[in-house]
Amino acid sequence: MNKEHVKLTATEKSELFAEGVITIVLLLLLNLSIVILINLTILQNKNLVNGIYFLKKTITFAGGRHLWSWQNTFLVMMGVGDLIVLYWRLIRRYHQMQLRHVISELHYIAQGHFDHTISFKVKTDLQKVIDSINSLVDSTVNAINEERAIEQSKDELISNVSHDIRTPLTSIIGYLGLLKSGVDDPEEQQRYLNIAYSKAEQMKSLAHDLLEYTTLKSTNTSLNLTSLHIFSMLEQVAAGFEFEADEKGVVFNIETRPKDLTIQADPEKLVRVYNNLITNALKYGTGATQINLIANLVNNNEVELRVENNGERIPKDSLKKIFERFYRMEGSRNTQTGGTGLGLAITKSIVDLHRGKIRCESDDKWTRFIICLPLDPKNTKSLA
Known part of the structure; x- marks a missing residue:
């Protein structure tokens, strides 16, 4: 201006x-x-x-x-x-x-x-005073907007948690009510118990993810950094999804450059990142036949990790919101896929904790989650 x-x-x-x-x-x-x-x-x-x-x-x-x-x-x-x-x-x-x-x-x-x-x-010299006043106004406006965003975020968190808890809880109460009223058929009893148990597991998963998300967002959360061999970790992660991938006809491809690529990271948290991204690919990558787990050494300070699948592309509108908590690409609040809407938000929080960056790219051929991490978070500022 x-x-x-x-x-x-x-x-x-x-x-x-x-x-x-x-x-x-x-x-x-x-x-x-x-x-x-x-x-x-x-x-x-x-x-x-x-x-x-x-x-x-x-x-x-x-x-x-x-x-x-x-x-x-x-x-x-x-x-x-x-x-x-x-x-x-x-x-x-x-x-x-x-x-x-x-x-x-x-x-x-x-x-x-x-x-x-x-x-x-x-x-x-009065111009210096004017510039200081304008800077103060800008910082005040930013603080006010941030406060409003936090308040809105809290309201959305309460609303989303209430909805995601109420839906399975209603089913549990309904089926337990049927059992309480008396069901003579043993098969029906078992079916109702199975559904109630499945909904209870869903609630447990939500509670676990919510606790993990809030813990990761806490300023007191620390990393247990250790030397991590990337190729070995990727092999173990892929092995954990082998049965589910076979059922869906998906093949894992693992590649690291160099082969002995090693970084300083929290193994438990980084494995959670890969679990979330692979789970997301298997659930939402409709028609996918490949999931590529790729790691490249970019320079002496940075490594790039990729999780790719050749399934259905993600719409552009969804790409902008994909890391927001409770966001689901179905565009509705149904939970038939079993997701809590916190997986990718947790993933981003873990990457942020490692002083890294994550982004998602999607076209008609590939959907890529690209993570840039420092080789050693202790000696590196956050990546731009």
């Missing part, structure tokens, strides 16, 4: 004009008094008159011209001095008016208009 200089009101312009007129009148009176006093002094001292005449005869300029009138010279000097004094008085009053505008803007902001900034600029 281009800032303009302070625009004076009609009253302020009149005030500035009056200041100039009064200053000129006072200077003229002062000049007249000085000229009269000097003339009286010179007339009463013949030696001074002779000295002045001598100077007039001896001082010459280009072309042999003499200084014939000391009065004119003195008047010119006084005129220059008067202009300097006039400029100083006017510019001082103008700066006072600028200060009044700044104070007025401050009062306006203090009345609760925290999104308002001082939009004009000045050429004095």
